[in-house]
Amino acid sequence: MNVRRLTPSPRAVDWGLFAAVGTLLATGVATMFTGTPSTAWVIDLHAIAGVALVCLLPVKLWRVRRRVAPERLTGRRALSVALTLDAAGALVTGVWWVFGGSLDLGPWGLFHLHIALGLLVPPLLLWHLRYRYHSPAEVTRHGRRDALRYAGLVTAGALLWRLQGPVNDLLDTAGADRRYTGSREEGTGEGNRFPVTSWVADDPDPVDAGEWQLTVGGRVERERTYALAELPTGASEDAILDCTSGWYSDHEWRGVRVGALLDAAGADDAGAWVQFRSVTGYRWSLPIEEARDAVLATRVDGERLSHGHGFPLRLVAPGRRGFQWVKWVREVRVDKRREFGEWVAIFVSGL
Template identity: 40%
Template sequence: MLRGALPARAGRRTNLGLLVLLLVAGGTGVLAFGVGTPLPSRLVAAAHGAAGLGLLLLVPWKAVVVRRSRARTRGRRDPTAAWGLAVLVGLTVVTGLLHTVAGPGLAVGGVALLQVHVATAVGTAVLLAVHAVGSRQRPRRGDASRRGLLRAGDLAVAAAALWGAVEGGLRLTGAPGARRRGTGSHERGSGDPAAMPVTQWFTDAVPDDAGGTVELVAGGRTTRLRAADLDRGDTVTAVLDCTGGWYATQEWRGVRLDRLLAGAGLPEDGSVDVVSVTGYRRRLPLADAGALLLATHCAGRPLSAGHGAPVRLVAPGRRGYWWVKWVRRVEVVDAPWWLQPPFPLT
């Protein structure tokens, strides 16, 4: 199967296969940060894992390519970028596998393994661009031939089979990775907020003073509400799925956003900006207001400072960076919700 799935001769098609797998792995890795609903996130995570493992299938062929290239270009081309790219690709695959198997508890020098995985992936993207620009290979019409597409399909099947074998092995051995969520996240602190990790987007930080009021701007009016007045008994059990590689299922209590905005004369196709005291913000569709909660409590206890006290947004079905902490202002706007960076920049 493997022999027929991969290029019979090491060379251009090997490099092309590696490039496609790297692009798929990188693209699905970025996409995985934004997808939180079960089925789409599972498909994205599976494609990401299969593409990463597929790189290992091409290692023997790439080794032949490297030996030939060294013989032809000895002394004429600096191999530093190429070797740096190989090292970063290897580190990215290894750290991804270790995080998958063991979960977010592993760290390197105090840095979570998933963060190392992301950092090496970014470095890989940079060196891949440098390496591709310096390469003499250019696209050809034959790259999209029937034979080329069949071989690409065989490679995809082999990569998916390898991913399936790894997943099966995790389940047979009972490794922590067998209990991952569809996004690839591992469970941490469900039902126990004190055991839930304190994390935030890399541009954000726990404020010294989160204040005690929330501004509600809607229908041309600004209303200031005490955080204590937002505990109106509305509850929702939702999964906080952090891009740091962990998730926790908790019961959140506070007030539903649609109840808070009732009678405010809202625009038909508007959005709602939720802004933190730190300046961090996310914009969500106003149509989702019935599913959004301004939470003051988690698992029956008041929120801690690290988890967004006194008020945080709960956005079921969205990744953790949508769950704005330390909410200072909620503002209804006419702009579409998608008119913002896909990931927070501040």
């Protein structure tokens, strides 16, 4: 079999690599917000793009192998080699994770390494394109043939991604227990005995329950303030906490229904968003109708929340990823519009 007849033309390979990397970056960021089964297609697209990259990268390396020989290596080509190694590292760690691999890097692990290597690819690729850019118009000479080859490649990628599930089941690996988001189960139903993680650098001192107060304000008829003992904590919610660190945990959460707090304060009809603010300054907003069904939890599986898990109050938002479950909540605020600054706060609050 003539393998060359099955591979896209050189320029099509270049632009295929660019498209695969772009898709991986976009879907990788989007996976942070995929908390419901209806968004599982984002994970699937991320995986298919990864398979395509696995197929295209060796083709590219074979075609440029003579240019990167030690005696012909220049600074620009060294950068290209660094890009290749980084992309290969991101691919290997991703595949390793899918098939149950793990790696102890102190507070981080294999999943974090995969993310870090993946985020490094785009700047290296843009720097590479600064010297090696070719117009997409150069692809058109083999357009129809390349389109058929890429259709076959994407189809093969989708089939390989679907096959990994049965392979994991057959081998009985840790990868077989992954949720559709890619996360693995840890600590389900075991109270506070699930991983303690914080987004970026949030790490406050333990909250003094005697001095702590919850404020419900913003676009409300009457601002309300509660001590911990004054909260009407009769609500419960069974919900999965799915963390972007690569784990998930299913628990019964008990506390106060946000809707009860909004009703007691008399939320304004113009209020469209409810923002939850932490003692650290970290904050996140939910649409008001979604927020009404959320719970501010004081207990998990019958145990009082530990400090690491957000005592005295942690937002429980079913269908949202873990970084949106604000910990150490001190304020609930109703607003007409979402605050743009919260997108900054989630990165700098702990600093």
